[in-house]
Amino acid sequence: MTNTTEAKDEPPYLRIAREIRRRVEEGELAPGERVPSTRGIAKEWGVALATATKALTHLRLEGTVETKPRVGTVVAAGPGTTSRGRRTPPSGTPAVPPSVRPDDQELTLDRIVRTAIDIADTEGLQALSMRGVAARLGVAAMSPYRYVTGKDDLILLMADTAFGEQTYPATPPDGxxxxxxxxxxxxxxxxxxxxxxxxxxxxxxxxxxxxxxxxxxxxxxxxxxxxxxxxxxxxxxxxxxxxxxxxxxxxxxxxxxxxxxxxxxxxxxxxxxxxxxxxxxxxxxxxxxxxxxxxxxxxxxxxxxxxxxxxxxxxxxxxxxxxxxxxxxx
Missing domain, CATH: 1.10.357.10 (Tetracycline Repressor, domain 2)
Structure with missing residues (x-):
């Protein structure tokens, strides 16, 4: 049991991560079920968006949650679930979620941009960071810099990609x-x-x-x-x-x-x-x-x-x- 001094000295993002992990372990959140977004965390715990983002990143790195495109952050499934269908507490060094292990799929500029777009769509542009993109992809923090020089350039690539998602018919309507x-x-x-x-x-x-x-x-x-x-x-x-x-x-x-x-x-x-x-x-x-x-x-x-x-x-x-x-x- 965590003593009062430890709880008081624990960084806010770790306290938030611990509480969300408890909800998963005790069955309040099932595999595949959405967990609070950064905005939801900021509202519930009264913290800044950056702190909320750090909490979710911590949970992703240890394998408790994962991100689904167009869905958001959900409880991760797979190894580690109990007989009740819930994940067991992580132990030892935090592991990269199996769904985002770097050896599953080669890191590409397109994956980086699409991941960044998903973060901005579900968490807001304020939650976007190069480190957060790397964490969601399950790669080293500096790996995305091999493909893009920084956050500002990444945002331009995101915008160009987003604006390219819809186009127009070859034959325009009349008038x-x-x-x-x-x-x-x-x-x-x-x-x-x-x-x-x-x-x-x-x-x-x-x-x-x-x-x-x-x-x-x-x-x-x-x-x-x-x-x-x-x-x-x-x-x-x-x-x-x-x-x-x-x-x-x-x-x-x-x-x-x-x-x-x-x-x-x-x-x-x-x-x-x-x-x-x-x-x-x-x-x-x-x-x-x-x-x-x-x-x-x-x-x-x-x-x-x-x-x-x-x-x-x-x-x-x-x-x-x-x-x-x-x-x-x-």
Whole structure:
């Protein structure tokens, strides 16, 4: 039994790992069942995302958990499970999980990039580190550096790979509007799959990536040939991309905020009820008061619906400009 002094001096990530291991050993978590994500750990134990990541990395290295693409971190199966189907406590030197032993599959740049994307998708971009990628792959900490110079370069490779996951038909749909709708919805779906994409750059400092330019080429070619001058044409392209990015940026920010505060969106709003009521009672904002008062069950912020509504409004507004060749209608 761990004495009080040892427990007090134990690093937070080890305390967290020990508790998750206990849940596995006592059958609270079964093989293949998801364990708390970094965000879940940060919320439950009130620690930073870096500490949560370290705890999961420790559990991966000792073989208690493993990562499944598009699923997340789960209790590892295989040797070491008890008759009840649970894993036995690890002993001795932490072992690399059998599912990620380096001799099972040759380390390649593609594996490194795909593993990094999976970490960013399931844990958030803040959880990504070169050491964490190596740990998940079950290789030495410095091994990924043989293929990529560092985290910044890795993120660019991740983004280029993610933007290349969807492309466009060889024969485009008829009409500029149908083509722009397809382009915008394709980009939105990619940002939905990979929320961290919207965090990588600003409009003023765009990512210069071949697979991102595929989407730009689709948008620009849809607008080309309508008499727009090049500035008008590019302005419209940027405006449409900013609609996608401007909404998508909140996908990752909300997840980060929940991990940092330990509160869901609804809980955060509930905690501000007194402040909101004070604004309503002030009498200074009658229209705001009327609108807020009409939401008997609260306002549901639906980003997908806002994306579609905003896209429709943008294209409705741009239609006269595009169809008149950029010239005002007389």
């Amino acid at each position: 500029w509007r149908a083509r722009l709708e397809l382009g915008a919805r394709t980009l939105w779906s990619l940002h939905r799959l990979h929320p961290w994409l919207a965090q990588l750059s600003s409009l003023t400092r765009p990512l210069l990536l071949p697979n991102l330019l595929v989407h730009g080429e689709w948008s620009l070619s849809a607008l080309d040939g309508h008499g727009l001058d090049t500035t008008e044409l590019f302005d419209i392209h940027v405006l449409l991309f900013s609609h996608v990015q401007g909404l998508a940026v909140h996908l990752e920010r909300e997840a980060q905020a929940e991990a940092a505060t330990g509160q869901s969106e609804d809980q955060w709003m509930d905690s501000r009820a007194h402040t909101l009521q004070g604004l309503v009672d002030s009498g200074r904002f009658p229209t705001f008061t009327k609108v807020v008062g009409s939401f008997h069950d609260g306002y549901d912020l639906r980003l997908d619906a806002l994306f579609e509504r905003g896209l429709e409004a943008l294209l409705d507004g741009l239609a006269p400009v595009i169809e008149s060749g950029g010239r005002p209608r007389g």
